Amino acid sequence: MSEAHAEDIKKHVRTYIMVFVVLLALTIVTVAVSTLHLSTVAAVSVALIIAVIKGSLVASYFMHLISEKKLIYAVLVLTVVFFVGLMFLPVGAFSDKVALP
Amino acid sequence: MDQLVATAPHDVGAHAHHEELGFWRKYIFSIDHKIIGLQYGISALLFLFFGFTLMMLMRWQLAHPNYPIPAMYFIVPIAVIGIVILLVSKFKPSLSMLVGLLFLGVAALVSYLTSGEDRMPGGIMLPEFYNQLGAMHGTIMVFLGVVPLAVGAFGNYVVPLQIGAPDMAFPKLNAASYWSYFVGGVVMLVSFFVPGGAANSGWTSYSPLANTATTGQTFWLIGMVFLITSSLLGSVNFITTIIQLRAKGMTFMRLPFFVWAQFVTSFLLLLAFPPLEAAGILQLMDRLAGTSFFLPSGLVVAGQPLQVSGGGHPILWQHLFWFLAHPEVYVLILPAMGILGEVIANNTRKPLWGYKSLVYAVIFLGFMSFIVWAHHMFLTGMGTVISAFFQTTTMIISIPSVIILTALIISLWGGSIRFTTPMLFALAFLPMFGIGGLTGLPLGLAPTDIHLHDTYYVIGHFHYVVAPGSLFALFAGIYYWYPKVTGRKMSDVMGKIHFWGSFVSINIVFLPMFIQGFAGVSRRLSDGAQQYAHAQSVLPWNEVMSIGAWVLGVFQIVFIFNFFWSLRRGETVNENPWQATTLEWSAAPTPPPHGNFIKVPEVYRGPYEYSVPGKSRDYTPQNEAD
Amino acid sequence: MQIPYTVQLRSDTGLFNAKLGVWLFLASEVMLFGALFSSYVLLRVGADHWPHGWEELNIPLATLNTVVLISSSVTMVMSWASLKMSNFKKYKLYMGLTILCALIFLVVKAFEYGHKFEIGHYPSYNTFLAIYFTLTGLHGLHVIGGIVLNTYLWGPGSYMWKTEPERFTNRVEVAGLYWHFVDLVWIFLFPVLYLL
The missing domain is CATH 1.20.5 (Single alpha-helices involved in coiled-coils or other helix-helix interfaces)
Incomplete structure (x- = not known):
C-alpha cells in the first residue's frame, strides 16, 4: 500500500474518533430527553430524529457509504423504497377500516 | 445415470482422488453450480411428484367422499x-x-x-387429514417444487453458463443454500409423523387458526425458516453472479432474456422473503412462547376463552404473508417466461420480438409486484381508499404481463417454427398463461372478488398460471437443456406423447373449477361441497376432474420413463444440437466440465441473432466475432 | 478457470464480489427488521394500553449497552484501518476488543433478561414484552453471529494475512459492514423499546 494511502487512512481514523464522540453525545441527549416525559408526538419525533442521525453517521462513516459505488446506492435505494412501502401501507390499510357495528 | 454429468475435475490429482471417492464426492458434497443445479432439480422433481400424489388423494376423496380410498x-x-x-x-x-x-x-x-386411525380409519379420509393434505400440497408445490426447480435448478445450471462465468460468485454459499433447502424439506416431511400430523391451516397458515393448530404447524414454521434462508442465500448469489461475473462484452442489454428473468426474480426473493421470515418468527413466538402477536383479546376457541394476554392482530399476519406471497407468484412465473424466451427464439429461428420492451416489462413487473399484495385481502374489512389503491396497482401490473405475453406471441409471427417437444410446451404455455392471467382480473377488483373469493374459481385461476403455465415452461426447459446436461436428447416421440396427454388432461382438471367457482363452491371443503344445495348441479364435475387427474398422472410416467431411458438410449448430440446462439450452447462443451469453458468466452453481439441476412448460417452465436 | 473479482475490483462496478454480496444480504436484513418494526407500529397503534419503555425496562443498563456496542463498532473499523496500514498487531488488538465488547453486551443483556424472568415478566405477559423479547432476541442472535464471525477472523482465519493480505483485509471489511449493521439496528431498537 502506498504512502499516500496510509495517510488517507490516518485521516479516516481521526474521522472515526470524531464520529464516535458525536454518537456518545447523541446517546446521552436522547436518554436525557426521554426523562422529560414529553408528549407522545414530541417524544417520538425527537427519539426518531436522533436515531436517524446516529444511524446515518454509522452508515456514512463506519460503513463508508459516504464514498461508495453507484451500484451499492442503487441496491439501497430500491430497498428503501420497499421498506417505506412495508412501513406505511399496512399502517394505511389498518387505519382505513370499514367501521364495524 | 452415471454419464449424467461427466464433469472433468479441476486437475489431474483431483481426478485420481475423485475416482476413489466416486459418487459421494461427485454428486453429494459438490460446490460446482451444475451439480448443485442437478441436486435442486432432482429434489424438486421428486417433491413435485409427491405433492402431486397428495393432490391425487384429495381428488379421489372429492369425487367419492365418505367411501374408502x-x-x-x-x-x-x-x-x-x-x-x-x-x-x-x-x-x-x-x-x-x-x-x-x-x-x-x-x-x-x-x-x-393412507393408513392410521387418525388419518384414514378404514380407508375413509378424515376432514382433519384432508386439511393436512391441502396445506402440504400447496406448501410442497410452491416452496419445495416449482421455486427450487425454476430458480434453484435452472437458475443454477444455466445462468453462469449463459453469462460466460466459470461458476457462481460464492460456490460454498451455493451449496449451503441447497442444504438449507434440503433440511427445510426434511422438516416438512417429518411433520407428517408428529402427533396430530402435518400443518393443516392451509399453505397461507392464517392466524389465529394456525396459532391453535397441532404441532405440525410448528414444524411448518421451522421448515419455512430454512427454506427462506435458502432462498436468501441463493438470491444474494444470483444477483452478485449476474452483476460481477458477466464475460467480457456481455453487457446488460446482451443478456439472454432468461438471465434477466432470473435477475429480477432474485430481487423479489431477496426483498420480499424477509417479511415472511419476520412473520414466521412472530408466529413461532405465539406458538412456543405464548405471546399473542396475532391473537386478539377475548378469543374463544371451541367454547373456551383462550388464556392469552391478547391485544394482537390476525390481519397483521395476512399483510406480512402476502407481502411475500404476491411477489412469490412472480417468482413462480418469471423464470418460466425466461425459459420461454430461449425456447421460442431458438425454435422460430428469429430474434425475440421487442427484446428491450420484454426486459423493461419484466423489471416493471418485479417492481409492481411489491405493491399489490392486499388484493388478496379485500374481504378483511379494509376501507375504500386503500382497496381502491390496491385495485389500481393490480390493474397496472397486468400491463407488463400482457406486454410480455404479446411480445412472445408476436415473436412467432413469420417464423419457420420447429415443432420440437420443448417448443410444443412453450406454445401451450401462451394460451394457458393467458387463461390464468385473464381470470385473475376479476379477482383483482373488489366487487367481483367478493363473489369469487375462496371459491374454486380462485383455485382454477392460480393453477392455470402455475400448472399449465409455469410447469409447462419448466418441462420445456427440461427437454431443451437435457442434451447440454447429459449429451443425449430425450426421445421426441415419448416427449410428444407426454405433451399431448398432459395438455388435454390438465385442462380437464382445471377448466371445471371455474364452473364450480361461479356456482359458489368454496375451496377447502373435504367433501367437495356435497352438503350444499347451491353446489348440487356442479358436483358431477368432481368425478370428471378426478379422472382427468389420473390421466395426467399416467402421462407423467411417460416423462419419467423417457428421462431415464434417454440417459442410455437417447440420440447423442454435439455441443450445439439446437443450433442456438447463447453461450451455454455455443461456447461450452457438452456436458460442461468443472469451470465450464475451455477458454474464457468473449461476447460480440446480442443473444438472439437468428436468420441474420447475408450470413451463411441461420444463427450467429454471441461469441462469434465479426 | 478461477472465479474472477474475488480480490481485484471489476472495472465497471468498482466492486469485489463479497462487498456486493454483503450489501445485498444487508438489504434483506433491512426488510426483515423493517417488517418487525412495521408490526411493532401496528401493534402499538392498535393497542388500548401500551406501557412506556422506561416503566418496564432498565434504562441505565441499556444505555451502557448502547455505549458498549457503539465502541465495538469503532474498534471494528479501527481493526480494518490497522490492516490497511499493514499493522497486524494492532488489528489483533482492535478485533479482540470488538469481540470483548460484543460479549459484554450479551452479558448485560442476560442480566436484563434474567431480571425480567425473576419477576415473572415472560414474553407472554403482554404484547409490549412480547415484541421486546422478539426484537432484542433476534438482535442478540445477530450479535452471536457476529461474535462467531469475528472470532474466526481473529483466530484461525487470520492466517490468510500471510498468504493473501488483500483478500483478508476485504474479509475484515465485509465482516465490519455486517457488524456495523448490527450496531445500527440497536441504535433504532434502543429508543423505540426503552425510551418511548
Missing part, C-alpha cells in the same frame, strides 16, 4: 416406478439408484399416510 392404486404404481429405476441402475451407487430408492421412499410415505 383404495390406497394400493397409489402405492403400487409409485413402488413399481422405483423398482424399475433401481433395476435400470443395476444397483450401482449413482444418481439413478438414489432416485429409485427415493421413489420407494415416497411409496412408503404414501402407504403410511
Whole structure:
C-alpha cells in the first residue's frame, strides 16, 4: 500500500474518533430527553430524529457509504423504497377500516 | 445415470482422488453450480411428484367422499416406478439408484399416510387429514417444487453458463443454500409423523387458526425458516453472479432474456422473503412462547376463552404473508417466461420480438409486484381508499404481463417454427398463461372478488398460471437443456406423447373449477361441497376432474420413463444440437466440465441473432466475432 | 478457470464480489427488521394500553449497552484501518476488543433478561414484552453471529494475512459492514423499546 494511502487512512481514523464522540453525545441527549416525559408526538419525533442521525453517521462513516459505488446506492435505494412501502401501507390499510357495528 | 454429468475435475490429482471417492464426492458434497443445479432439480422433481400424489388423494376423496380410498392404486404404481429405476441402475451407487430408492421412499410415505386411525380409519379420509393434505400440497408445490426447480435448478445450471462465468460468485454459499433447502424439506416431511400430523391451516397458515393448530404447524414454521434462508442465500448469489461475473462484452442489454428473468426474480426473493421470515418468527413466538402477536383479546376457541394476554392482530399476519406471497407468484412465473424466451427464439429461428420492451416489462413487473399484495385481502374489512389503491396497482401490473405475453406471441409471427417437444410446451404455455392471467382480473377488483373469493374459481385461476403455465415452461426447459446436461436428447416421440396427454388432461382438471367457482363452491371443503344445495348441479364435475387427474398422472410416467431411458438410449448430440446462439450452447462443451469453458468466452453481439441476412448460417452465436 | 473479482475490483462496478454480496444480504436484513418494526407500529397503534419503555425496562443498563456496542463498532473499523496500514498487531488488538465488547453486551443483556424472568415478566405477559423479547432476541442472535464471525477472523482465519493480505483485509471489511449493521439496528431498537 502506498504512502499516500496510509495517510488517507490516518485521516479516516481521526474521522472515526470524531464520529464516535458525536454518537456518545447523541446517546446521552436522547436518554436525557426521554426523562422529560414529553408528549407522545414530541417524544417520538425527537427519539426518531436522533436515531436517524446516529444511524446515518454509522452508515456514512463506519460503513463508508459516504464514498461508495453507484451500484451499492442503487441496491439501497430500491430497498428503501420497499421498506417505506412495508412501513406505511399496512399502517394505511389498518387505519382505513370499514367501521364495524 | 452415471454419464449424467461427466464433469472433468479441476486437475489431474483431483481426478485420481475423485475416482476413489466416486459418487459421494461427485454428486453429494459438490460446490460446482451444475451439480448443485442437478441436486435442486432432482429434489424438486421428486417433491413435485409427491405433492402431486397428495393432490391425487384429495381428488379421489372429492369425487367419492365418505367411501374408502383404495390406497394400493397409489402405492403400487409409485413402488413399481422405483423398482424399475433401481433395476435400470443395476444397483450401482449413482444418481439413478438414489432416485429409485427415493421413489420407494415416497411409496412408503404414501402407504403410511393412507393408513392410521387418525388419518384414514378404514380407508375413509378424515376432514382433519384432508386439511393436512391441502396445506402440504400447496406448501410442497410452491416452496419445495416449482421455486427450487425454476430458480434453484435452472437458475443454477444455466445462468453462469449463459453469462460466460466459470461458476457462481460464492460456490460454498451455493451449496449451503441447497442444504438449507434440503433440511427445510426434511422438516416438512417429518411433520407428517408428529402427533396430530402435518400443518393443516392451509399453505397461507392464517392466524389465529394456525396459532391453535397441532404441532405440525410448528414444524411448518421451522421448515419455512430454512427454506427462506435458502432462498436468501441463493438470491444474494444470483444477483452478485449476474452483476460481477458477466464475460467480457456481455453487457446488460446482451443478456439472454432468461438471465434477466432470473435477475429480477432474485430481487423479489431477496426483498420480499424477509417479511415472511419476520412473520414466521412472530408466529413461532405465539406458538412456543405464548405471546399473542396475532391473537386478539377475548378469543374463544371451541367454547373456551383462550388464556392469552391478547391485544394482537390476525390481519397483521395476512399483510406480512402476502407481502411475500404476491411477489412469490412472480417468482413462480418469471423464470418460466425466461425459459420461454430461449425456447421460442431458438425454435422460430428469429430474434425475440421487442427484446428491450420484454426486459423493461419484466423489471416493471418485479417492481409492481411489491405493491399489490392486499388484493388478496379485500374481504378483511379494509376501507375504500386503500382497496381502491390496491385495485389500481393490480390493474397496472397486468400491463407488463400482457406486454410480455404479446411480445412472445408476436415473436412467432413469420417464423419457420420447429415443432420440437420443448417448443410444443412453450406454445401451450401462451394460451394457458393467458387463461390464468385473464381470470385473475376479476379477482383483482373488489366487487367481483367478493363473489369469487375462496371459491374454486380462485383455485382454477392460480393453477392455470402455475400448472399449465409455469410447469409447462419448466418441462420445456427440461427437454431443451437435457442434451447440454447429459449429451443425449430425450426421445421426441415419448416427449410428444407426454405433451399431448398432459395438455388435454390438465385442462380437464382445471377448466371445471371455474364452473364450480361461479356456482359458489368454496375451496377447502373435504367433501367437495356435497352438503350444499347451491353446489348440487356442479358436483358431477368432481368425478370428471378426478379422472382427468389420473390421466395426467399416467402421462407423467411417460416423462419419467423417457428421462431415464434417454440417459442410455437417447440420440447423442454435439455441443450445439439446437443450433442456438447463447453461450451455454455455443461456447461450452457438452456436458460442461468443472469451470465450464475451455477458454474464457468473449461476447460480440446480442443473444438472439437468428436468420441474420447475408450470413451463411441461420444463427450467429454471441461469441462469434465479426 | 478461477472465479474472477474475488480480490481485484471489476472495472465497471468498482466492486469485489463479497462487498456486493454483503450489501445485498444487508438489504434483506433491512426488510426483515423493517417488517418487525412495521408490526411493532401496528401493534402499538392498535393497542388500548401500551406501557412506556422506561416503566418496564432498565434504562441505565441499556444505555451502557448502547455505549458498549457503539465502541465495538469503532474498534471494528479501527481493526480494518490497522490492516490497511499493514499493522497486524494492532488489528489483533482492535478485533479482540470488538469481540470483548460484543460479549459484554450479551452479558448485560442476560442480566436484563434474567431480571425480567425473576419477576415473572415472560414474553407472554403482554404484547409490549412480547415484541421486546422478539426484537432484542433476534438482535442478540445477530450479535452471536457476529461474535462467531469475528472470532474466526481473529483466530484461525487470520492466517490468510500471510498468504493473501488483500483478500483478508476485504474479509475484515465485509465482516465490519455486517457488524456495523448490527450496531445500527440497536441504535433504532434502543429508543423505540426503552425510551418511548
